Amino acid sequence: MKLELIGITKRFGSLVANDSIDLVVEPGQVHSLLGENGAGKSTLMNVLYGLYDPTEGEILVNDEPVTFKGPGDAMAAGIGMVHQHFMLVPVFTVAENVALGNEATKAGGMLNLQTTRTRIRQISDQYGFDVDPDAVVEDLPVGVQQRVEIIKALVRDAEVLILDEPTAVLTPKETDELLGIMAQLKADGKSIVFISHKLREVKAVSDVITVVRRGKVVGTADPSAPTTELASLMVGRSVSLTLDKKPATPGEVTFRVRDLTVQAANGQRVVDGLSFDVAQGEILAVAGVQGNGQTELTEAIMGLQDHVTGSITLDGNELVGRKVKDIIRAGVGFVPEDRSVEGLVGTFSVAENLILNRYDDAPFAKGLSMSPSAIDKNADEKIAEYDVRTQSASAAAGTLSGGNQQKVVMAREFSRPLKLFIASQPTRGVDVGSIEFLHRRIVAERDGGTPVIIVSTELDEVLELADRIAVLYRGRLMGIVPGTVSRDVLGLMMAGMPADEALAQAHDVQGGNL
Amino acid sequence: MSTATTARDERHDATGSATVRSWKNPIILSVVAVLASLVFALGAPRNDVTFRLSEENDPIVLPSIVVSAPVIGWIAALAMIALAVYAILRTRSGQKVPTWVLAVFAVLFLVAFLTWVVGSARTPNVALYGLLAGSVTLAVPLIFGSLSGVLCERSGVVNIAIEGQLLFGAFAAAVAASLSGSAIVGLLAAAVAGVLVSLVLAVFSIRYVVNQVIVGVVLNVLVSGLTGFLFSAVLSEDSERWNSPPRLPVIEIPLLADIPVIGPILFQQTVVGYLMYIAVAVVYVALYHSRWGLRTRAVGEHPKAADTLGVNVNRMRFMNVLLAGVVAGVGGSFFTLVAVSGFGRDMTAGQGYIALAALIFGRWNPIGAFFAALLFGFATNLSNVLSLLGTPVPDQFLRMLPYVVTVFAVAGLVGRSRAPGASGIPYIKG
Numbered sequence: 001m002k003l004e005l006i007g008i009t010k011r012f013g014s015l016v017a018n019d020s021i022d023l024v025v026e027p028g029q030v031h032s033l034l035g036e037n038g039a040g041k042s043t044l045m046n047v048l049y050g051l052y053d054p055t056e057g058e059i060l061v062n063d064e065p066v067t068f069k070g071p072g073d074a075m076a077a078g079i080g081m082v083h084q085h086f087m088l089v090p091v092f093t094v095a096e097n098v099a100l101g102n103e104a105t106k107a108g109g110m111l112n113l114q115t116t117r118t119r120i121r122q123i124s125d126q127y128g129f130d131v132d133p134d135a136v137v138e139d140l141p142v143g144v145q146q147r148v149e150i151i152k153a154l155v156r157d158a159e160v161l162i163l164d165e166p167t168a169v170l171t172p173k174e175t176d177e178l179l180g181i182m183a184q185l186k187a188d189g190k191s192i193v194f195i196s197h198k199l200r201e202v203k204a205v206s207d208v209i210t211v212v213r214r215g216k217v218v219g220t221a222d223p224s225a226p227t228t229e230l231a232s233l234m235v236g237r238s239v240s241l242t243l244d245k246k247p248a249t250p251g252e253v254t255f256r257v258r259d260l261t262v263q264a265a266n267g268q269r270v271v272d273g274l275s276f277d278v279a280q281g282e283i284l285a286v287a288g289v290q291g292n293g294q295t296e297l298t299e300a301i302m303g304l305q306d307h308v309t310g311s312i313t314l315d316g317n318e319l320v321g322r323k324v325k326d327i328i329r330a331g332v333g334f335v336p337e338d339r340s341v342e343g344l345v346g347t348f349s350v351a352e353n354l355i356l357n358r359y360d361d362a363p364f365a366k367g368l369s370m371s372p373s374a375i376d377k378n379a380d381e382k383i384a385e386y387d388v389r390t391q392s393a394s395a396a397a398g399t400l401s402g403g404n405q406q407k408v409v410m411a412r413e414f415s416r417p418l419k420l421f422i423a424s425q426p427t428r429g430v431d432v433g434s435i436e437f438l439h440r441r442i443v444a445e446r447d448g449g450t451p452v453i454i455v456s457t458e459l460d461e462v463l464e465l466a467d468r469i470a471v472l473y474r475g476r477l478m479g480i481v482p483g484t485v486s487r488d489v490l491g492l493m494m495a496g497m498p499a500d501e502a503l504a505q506a507h508d509v510q511g512g513n514l
Numbered sequence: 515m516s517t518a519t520t521a522r523d524e525r526h527d528a529t530g531s532a533t534v535r536s537w538k539n540p541i542i543l544s545v546v547a548v549l550a551s552l553v554f555a556l557g558a559p560r561n562d563v564t565f566r567l568s569e570e571n572d573p574i575v576l577p578s579i580v581v582s583a584p585v586i587g588w589i590a591a592l593a594m595i596a597l598a599v600y601a602i603l604r605t606r607s608g609q610k611v612p613t614w615v616l617a618v619f620a621v622l623f624l625v626a627f628l629t630w631v632v633g634s635a636r637t638p639n640v641a642l643y644g645l646l647a648g649s650v651t652l653a654v655p656l657i658f659g660s661l662s663g664v665l666c667e668r669s670g671v672v673n674i675a676i677e678g679q680l681l682f683g684a685f686a687a688a689v690a691a692s693l694s695g696s697a698i699v700g701l702l703a704a705a706v707a708g709v710l711v712s713l714v715l716a717v718f719s720i721r722y723v724v725n726q727v728i729v730g731v732v733l734n735v736l737v738s739g740l741t742g743f744l745f746s747a748v749l750s751e752d753s754e755r756w757n758s759p760p761r762l763p764v765i766e767i768p769l770l771a772d773i774p775v776i777g778p779i780l781f782q783q784t785v786v787g788y789l790m791y792i793a794v795a796v797v798y799v800a801l802y803h804s805r806w807g808l809r810t811r812a813v814g815e816h817p818k819a820a821d822t823l824g825v826n827v828n829r830m831r832f833m834n835v836l837l838a839g840v841v842a843g844v845g846g847s848f849f850t851l852v853a854v855s856g857f858g859r860d861m862t863a864g865q866g867y868i869a870l871a872a873l874i875f876g877r878w879n880p881i882g883a884f885f886a887a888l889l890f891g892f893a894t895n896l897s898n899v900l901s902l903l904g905t906p907v908p909d910q911f912l913r914m915l916p917y918v919v920t921v922f923a924v925a926g927l928v929g930r931s932r933a934p935g936a937s938g939i940p941y942i943k944g
Contacts, residue, residue: 051822051943072824087819089812090935100812101823103805110804152823267536 001027001062001078001159001191003048008057010043017043019215020057025160025191030182032194032202034221034234035212036431041195042084044212045162048193049081050074072101080153081162086145090138094148095120097137098155116155123154127184142289143174150181161185162193167201171289172459172491179205197234199227235433243436245443248467251280255420255451260310260320262296262475270296272475273310278420278451283442285466285483286455289494293475294455295337298424301453302334303327314420328357331419335409335426337455339402343409346398350390351379353397354412382411387437403434410438414445421445424455439465459487471499478502539611543598543619551591554626558587559633565642573772579642583633590626594619628896631912635903645892645899647778650787653891654852655680655862657790658845659869660876660883661797662708665838667878668801669831670814672938674730675715676842677866678737682707683846685741688857689749691759691850700759701785701847708843709836711737716835720828723940734866742859749857762786762851784852786844793841798880810834814934817941827941842866871917878934890916 003025010018017040025031035041046052048059050068058065061077068074074081088097095116104115117133124131129147137145146166153161163182167175182192182205196202202209202223209221211233219233255278262271271293278284286294299305301312303324312319319327328334336342344353355364355375363374379393386407390400397408406426413421426442427435442465446452456462462469466483471493479499481489492502563583567576597619601611632640659676666673686707691700711733719726749757762784770781780791801807809830812820817827850857868890875889876882897912 049822070824071822075824081822083822087816087822089816089819091815092812096808097819100808100820101825103808105805108804109806111808 002060003079003160003191004060004063005044005048006058006060008044008047008059009055010040010047010052011055016215018047018054021212021215021217023210023217025193027159027191028186028189029207030186030192030194030205032196032206032209032223033212034196034199034202034209034230036197036234039212039234040215041212042164043215045081045164045193045195048074049079049162075102075156075158078157078159079162080150080156080158080160082146082149082153082164082166084165084168086149088137088145088148091136093134093136094131094140094151095133097148098133098152102156119155120151123151127181129181142169142291143171143177146170146174146178147181150185158190160191160193162195164195165197166194167196167198168457169290171495172487173495175201199230199234203227203230235431243439243443243464245465246447248282248446250282250467251449253277253279254315255279256311256313257301258311258313260297260300260308260312262293262300262305263307264296270475271300274472274475274477276470276477276480278453280451281446281449282467283446283452283454283465283483284480285462285469286453286472287459287462287466287469287490287494288457288472290457292472294457294472295424296475297472298334298336298422298453298455301327301420301422302332331417333357333413333416333418333421335406335413335423337424337428339405339409340398344397344405347396349394350383350388350397350400350408351375351393353408354379354382354415357412358416378415382408382415386411386441401431403430406430406438407434410441414441418445418450420453421450422453422455425457426454427456427458427461459490462490463487537605539616540598540601540605543594543601543611543615546619546623547591547594547598550594550623550626554587554630555584555591558584558630559638560584561633561638563629563633564639565632566640567642568774569641569643572774574774576774581629583629583638586629587626590622590629594622594626597622631896631900631905631907632903634907635900635905637903640899640903643775643778645895646775647782648895648899649888649892650779651853651891652894653887654787654790655845655848655865656869656872656887656890657794657884658841658848659866660872660887661793661880662838662842662845663870663873664797664801664878664880664883665810665834665841667873667937668814668934669810669834670817670827670934670936670939670941671715671719671831671835672726672730673715673835673838674727674870675711675733675866676869677862677864678730678734679708679711679839679842680846680849680866680869681734681741681860681862682711682737683843684849684861685744685846685857686843687847688757688759688850692756695760697760697762697851698785700851701762701844704847704851705840705843708839708841708846710839711843712835712839715839716832719940720831720835723942726938726940738860741857745857745859753856757856759850759855761855786848786852789844793844794880794884797841801880811934813941814936817936817939821941821943831941868917874933877932 005021005023007020007022008018009016009020021044033041033044043052047054050071050073059068060066066077068077089100095113098120099111099113099116104112106112120131120133123129129151131144131147131151137148140148150161166178170178179201182194185192194202194205206223209223209230210217211219211221211230213234213236218236221230221233258275260271260274261269264270274297276284286297288294296305300308301319303319303322308320310320314330314332317330319330340346345356352375355378358364359370364371364378376393382388383390383393388400388407388411389404397405400408423442427438430438442452442454454465463483468480468483469485469490470480471478471490473494473496478493478497481499481503486506489502489506492505493499497505561583562580565579567578568574597615601615604611632638659680662676662679663673683704687700687704690703691697714733715729718724718729764782764784765788767781771777773781801810809820809825813825813827813830821827846862849861869887872886872890873883875886876884893916894913897909900907900912901909
């Protein structure tokens with residue numbers, strides 16, 4: 001099936017998310033859509049899938065113009081989509097999820113799940129998915145859930161599959177498997193639209209690469225094009241993909257974690273017996289696939305988690321069991337994972353957000369009153385120093401772009417002397433230009449002698465920043481390895497292999513190749 | 515590809531070993547068992563207790579069950595202690611306490627409690643068949659109400675307005691049946707009245723995205739005020755014309771109605787009673803085995819997923835809320851066409867809220883809600899019967915019992931009670 005988008009424009013109020021985009025997907029082709037977060041890739045695909053009406057432009061299927069009033073129409077036309085956030089009902093079985101909206105029925109509208117099960121087994125066998133139709137979706141690993149999404153599309157005879165950032169939630173091994181599945185689907189004559197901002201993956205599977213920036217197509221590239229060229233096309237200027245940083249000069253170990261365990265409300269150990277140290281002047285990166293206890297670890301350090309056992313000491317003082325405010329006072333700076341919900345108060349001004357951690361200290365507060373002049377002065381300084389692009393210091397923080405919001409959070413956390421700095425996903429959803437800046441700022445903090453913990457699910461970021469890397473898997477520490485370790489080793493550890501085994505195996509493989 | 519299986523196995527292992535043992539169940543069982551032995555065994559009345567199974571002039575007469583209160587008390591108490599010990603041992607060895615243990619424990623407790631409380635009465639003699647049949651009768655509006663809740667909440671709309679639906683149904687049934695002289699017309703009018711209340715709920719909570727709980731509470735107050743006003747302004751003025759509905763006749767199914775104990779419960783009901791059994795079965799089967807049910811549950815759990823598969827989320831919710839109105843309205847007719855003949859101000863007396871509790875206790879499942887409502891009906895009936903027999907326990911305490919149980923149930927002590935994922939959250943596209 002040939003799919004063509006001609007001059008698609010989508011506006012949300014004054015914001016132009018897609019600006020007359022043209023795209024042609026030939027049958028049996030993997031067409032990658034490369035672009036940064038917020039470039040308009042997902043919007044374009046939601047238009048294609050009938051979730052949004054395009055403001056202008058048309059969609060052609062096999063040279064015939066079509067209009068999609070909803071996802072139902074798009075599916076009927078042979079378009080299937082695997083959303084970035086899976087569209088699966090967690091308490092349903094695989095069969096129920098696959099049947100939904102496309103139910104095989106017996107007399108009186110009664111479900112005939114047996115037919116659906118048979119279809120699932122067929123597809124599962126054909127592509128080697130190994131999916132049990134009667135498993136409850138919420139019990140399945142993420143990689144398998146993704147295959148259920150693909151089955152959902154295939155059951156509806158999709159000829160074009162849209163995969164929206166499919167690798168964001170996968171381990172490196174699962175990613176490789178997915179790329180294999182994509183190759184198989186392509187061999188079967190299906191077309192695939194692969195949306196990603198990860199250059200390596202795009203280069204590995206694509207036949208054609210279309211690069212999108214700020215809602216516009218800025219060019220097409222050949223998969224054999226060098227990475228730096230793709231990156232500069234994506235960002236709009238040449239970027240240095242590597243950060244210049246001096247080797248760490250670790251000082252005294254001031255931050256210690258011993259036997260830290262965090263239990264979730266249901267009694268499950270989401271952080272399970274962690275012990276590690278961080279020295280002054282070094283960056284420890286915590287790597288792992290999303291949802292393996294990283295969030296809980298940082299929140300436990302900040303005193304934001306209940307049911308914490310074990311010990312966390314900073315300069316010899318115990319932090320477990322103390323109030324968040326005491327922990328902040330002890331000199332811990334924290335950049336939370338979700339800046340728009342936890343890092344900022346969106347309706348407060350930029351100036352107010354910049355003093356959230358010091359609002360009751362001099363010079364911002366005097367007795368019962370605040371000191372607006374000191375707050376404004378601080379805001380002007382920080383906005384200049386961090387190059388925050390905002391209309392004014394009194395603009396609501398929620399109106400800023402992701403990168404600028406993150407700069408506000410960082411500026412606030414770095415605005416006082418720290419004894420420990422923790423950042424969760426410091427550059428998620430941030431444009432590449434700001435990433436460089438934020439990374440340099442973090443390294444500067446390290447060089448100033450602060451112990452730094454970075455939690456990131458992006459391997460590129462981990463490898464770039466880390467002096468040492470701790471890998472978490474299901475709440476347990478798989479080991480701590482030097483920052484110079486190979487991707488393969490990290491990949492194995494992220495899939496649950498202890499550090500020594502992973503190092504040995506990676507070594508063997510390399511030995512075999514040589 | 516075996517990776518998926520191994521990954522899944524690992525995950526199960528990980529959760530298995532990582533899950534911390536829950537001592538909640540064994541502790542609760544032990545405490546209850548000790549209390550039960552103190553009260554039901556040591557404090558047992560020294561006399562026999564008679565449970566009558568049939569009337570003397572019934573076609574089939576069963577002998578009464580006569581038991582000795584201390585004997586039953588001791589047997590039950592010892593069995594409960596044994597179960598508690600078993601639960602402790604299971605938990606210590608890292609295993610879960612099986613559900614049957616909890617079920618048997620509950621039954622033992624109920625038997626011991628009943629023996630003790632009847633034995634302590636001035637006349638230790640009770641008609642078991644009457645106790646059970648009365649419970650079902652009292653539970654009828656609760657069951658309809660909680661089914662209405664199931665239909666709404668499973669599709670993602672919180673229905674606090676059950677009380678209003680019941681009350682308006684009762685009112686409409688009384689007026690329509692009085693004017694037309696036909697109880698069946700009253701029944702239909704009740705269904706329409708329920709739908710009217712639902713319509714307001716659906717329009718405001720789905721179309722205009724008003725907070726569902728607030729709309730529900732406002733509706734209850736509105737219906738109470740409206741029917742109260744009409745009652746004093748119109749119905750009381752000429753109650754002969756407006757408020758003397760004929761009652762629905764009891765339809766006995768030949769032979770089956772003569773079966774002792776269960777005959778009167780199952781086969782000696784009014785149309786409303788039979789409709790109740792049908793409704794529970796139909797809603798249950800449809801919810802879990804039909805296309806409509808699958809879509810309803812999907813819309814209530816993850817509306818966006820349903821939307822991306824071409825299911826119209828808000829239309830689905832709208833239809834379900836209206837359907838819930840039919841069910842609750844019919845339930846309301848019980849008050850004026852079955853229980854008493856005539857409408858009274860605020861006569862539903864909070865039953866809609868109790869139906870809501872039954873819905874939660876029954877874990878949003880039609881069968882669960884049915885049994886929860888029966889339990890509430892049983893407790894209410896028991897307290898009625900016991901106050902006639904003259905017990906040492908004030909009947910207000912007995913009436914409290916089911917709600918105490920509900921509070922514990924909702925707090926998650928008896929397994930996990932999980933609401934539909936998107937219940938109460940309006941769906942806005944985009």
